[in-house]
Amino acid sequence: MSSVSKSLMGVVCLVTGASRGIGKGIALQLGEAGATVYITGRKATKTDENQKSPLEETAMEVEKRGGTCFPVVCDHKDDFQVDALFEKIKKEQNGRLDVLVNCAFSAFKYINDNMGKPFWELDPSESWDEVNRVALRNYYRCSSLAARLMVPRKTGLIVNISSAGGMFYFHNVPYGVGKEGCDRMAADCSVELKPHNVAFVSIWPCPVMTESVKETLDSTEQSFLRDKILEITTQDRYESQEFTGMGIARLASDPKAISVTGKVLLSIDLAKKYGYKDRNGKMPLDYRSISDLMSAKHPYVAKVIPGFVRVPKWMFAMPGNKF
Structure with missing residues (x-):
C-alpha cells in the first residue's frame, strides 16, 4: 500500500502550492492516510467553464483517496492572503494545525528562461524575488504562523521542501541561497521549537517528473534543464509526484518524529527507513x-x-x- 492506512485520521494539514507537482502528490498521500488537508494554489484557473480548476481537481482527488480537503486560492507573494489563510484554518479547526508542508514555488520558468546568465546581468530585485519570495520568504512566514498554532498544543510537524541545490552551485545564485536558507531555517527553528514538541525538517526529493518538468521536455529543444532531466529520465529512475508525500505521511504519524527535528532528510532515506517503494513498485534514483x-x-x-x-x-x- 502506498501510504499509512488511515494513520492521520483527525490530523489537520496544510500543503502550500498543491494544485500540481510535488505539492499535489503530498496532499494526495496525506489524504490517503485520512487527514484533513488544506491546499493552496495561486489561482483557480479553469481551462473550460465546465471543468474544474487544477486546485479543485486536486481537492477532489484527495477526497477520493479518503481524506477531507479544503482548497484555498492564495497567492503566497501576498502577505495578507497568507495571513487570511491561517486565520481561516484557525477559525475552522478550533486553533488546530498539526502539519505544515511548505512547497509553494513559482520560479521554474524564470530559472529556465535565464539559465546561464550571471547574477550581475539580471535585475537583482527581480531575480531574488522571482526565486525566493514564494519560496524562502514565504516558507518563513508560513512557519511562523503555523508555530503560533502548534506551540500552545505542544505538537506539530513543519516541513520545508528543499533540494541539494543548497549544498553546491545549481541553476543560479538566488536558487542556491534560497535552498540553503530553507535547510538552515529548519535547523535554527528546531532549536526554539523542540522544547514545545514541534518538529521542523527540510526534505530533499529525488529528481521528480512533475508537470513543469514534462512541459520543459516537450517545449524546450536545447536547454541546460532539458539535458539534466534527460540524463535522469532515460534511466527511468525519477520519483513520482507522490513519493515524497509517502515519507511525509509516515513521518507525520511517527511518534518519534521529534528525534529528527532540525535535520535535512532525503526522500529516498525516508523510504528506506519506513520500508516502502514508489507507486510503480520501484525505488527512485538514490543520489x-x-x-x-x-x-x-x-x-x-x-x-x-x-x-x-x-x-x-x-x-x-x-x-x-x-x-
Whole structure:
C-alpha cells in the first residue's frame, strides 16, 4: 500500500502550492492516510467553464483517496492572503494545525528562461524575488504562523521542501541561497521549537517528473534543464509526484518524529527507513548510492557495485562546507 492506512485520521494539514507537482502528490498521500488537508494554489484557473480548476481537481482527488480537503486560492507573494489563510484554518479547526508542508514555488520558468546568465546581468530585485519570495520568504512566514498554532498544543510537524541545490552551485545564485536558507531555517527553528514538541525538517526529493518538468521536455529543444532531466529520465529512475508525500505521511504519524527535528532528510532515506517503494513498485534514483551515481556514465561499473554501498552523510555534506 502506498501510504499509512488511515494513520492521520483527525490530523489537520496544510500543503502550500498543491494544485500540481510535488505539492499535489503530498496532499494526495496525506489524504490517503485520512487527514484533513488544506491546499493552496495561486489561482483557480479553469481551462473550460465546465471543468474544474487544477486546485479543485486536486481537492477532489484527495477526497477520493479518503481524506477531507479544503482548497484555498492564495497567492503566497501576498502577505495578507497568507495571513487570511491561517486565520481561516484557525477559525475552522478550533486553533488546530498539526502539519505544515511548505512547497509553494513559482520560479521554474524564470530559472529556465535565464539559465546561464550571471547574477550581475539580471535585475537583482527581480531575480531574488522571482526565486525566493514564494519560496524562502514565504516558507518563513508560513512557519511562523503555523508555530503560533502548534506551540500552545505542544505538537506539530513543519516541513520545508528543499533540494541539494543548497549544498553546491545549481541553476543560479538566488536558487542556491534560497535552498540553503530553507535547510538552515529548519535547523535554527528546531532549536526554539523542540522544547514545545514541534518538529521542523527540510526534505530533499529525488529528481521528480512533475508537470513543469514534462512541459520543459516537450517545449524546450536545447536547454541546460532539458539535458539534466534527460540524463535522469532515460534511466527511468525519477520519483513520482507522490513519493515524497509517502515519507511525509509516515513521518507525520511517527511518534518519534521529534528525534529528527532540525535535520535535512532525503526522500529516498525516508523510504528506506519506513520500508516502502514508489507507486510503480520501484525505488527512485538514490543520489547517495555509488552505483546509482555511476550508472549514467559508467553503467558496467555500476552493475558490480552493491546497492547498499552509499556515500556517508558526513561526506555527502562536504561540498557545502565552506571551511
